[in-house]
Amino acid sequence: MKKISFTNPHRKKHFEFFNGMNHPHFSITTNVEVTDILPHFKNSGIPVHSGLVFLISRAANEVTEFRQRIRGEEVVEHKYVHPSFTVPTTGTDVFSFCTVTYHPEAGIFLKEAAARIDEMKTDPVMEDEPGRDDYLFLSAIPWIRFTAIQHAMHYHPHDSVPRISWGKIFDEGDKKMMPLSVQVHHALMDARHVGAFYENFEKLGAQVGEIFR
Template identity: 55%
Template sequence: MKKITFTNPHRKKHFEFFNGMNHPHLNITANVNISGFIAYLKARELPITPSIVYIISKSANAIPQFRWRIRDNEVVEHETIHPSFTVPTAESDVFSFCTVEFNKDARTFLDSAQTQIEAMQTAPSFEDEAGRDDYLFLSAIPWVSFTGLQHAMHYHPCDSVPRISWGKFFEQNGETLMPVAIQAHHALVDGQHMGTYFKLLEEMALNPETNF
């Protein structure tokens, strides 16, 4: 982890402007083409949810601004951020958090994710490790092909962990699309970074053989 210091005056003003707002988060929802990705997973009998979590997390880790966090009005950058995603449980009709250490090796990550998902069925968790912000909060909403999403969160003290959700797949013009919503702190993440993220995510979905 390292400290980020804004030496560019305009970038510093951008940070201070949005960091001073009561609701400083930016939300963008877009559809991602996953036609080849889903076909690839099914042909190789790979688990769909952990595989989606993997490409979402890998895309986020590739963009420094998604790894930045605000602590006491200062910015730090994590070397790696780790997904904490929602999974159903056998204990209740509400979800459990499932945290998995991110690993660049897809098969290693999928194995770890499957193990954690199974553990959450009977021992659900609703707590994050105190003082830790190297997370990426993810959630699946497979019942709805949503067109927008707003997350519950604390605004004060500052919460700068990005939220990324994906929804129900749908067919359009012969392609399989997946709605993806991103919510991030605008003092850290701008529209350009969001655009880069969606481009990376779709590239990974369109070329699964390069990642799995």
């Protein structure tokens, strides 16, 4: 982790402008193609949920701004940020959070994810680890082909952890498509950075056979 200082006058002004707002977050939702992803997961025995968590986490980690967080008057940048995602529980009809340490190698990540998901199903948690902000908050909504989403979050002080959600996979001609939503803190990033995340996801989706070997 390192501290970030915005030395460019306009970049500093951009940060101060949006950081001073009561609601400094913006959200973008679009449909992404997953045509090549699903058959590979099925043929390789990879759980769709865990596989998507990995691809989304890797796409986000490859954009510097997705690893930056606001701490009071400071901005820090993590080497990696780690997915904290929703999983079903056995004792109730509401979810548990499940945090898995991010690793850029898919096989290592998936092995830990499997163990953590099983644990959280029977021993659910709702709390984040105190003092940590190196998360990506992820949630799957596989029942709904949504076009927008609004997340619960702390506004005072501002919460700068990105929220990323995906929804029901559907057919569009001969393609498989999936709604994918990103909600981020505007002081840390602009639409071009969210666009880079989507480009990364599409690139990784096209390389799925190479990534999940």
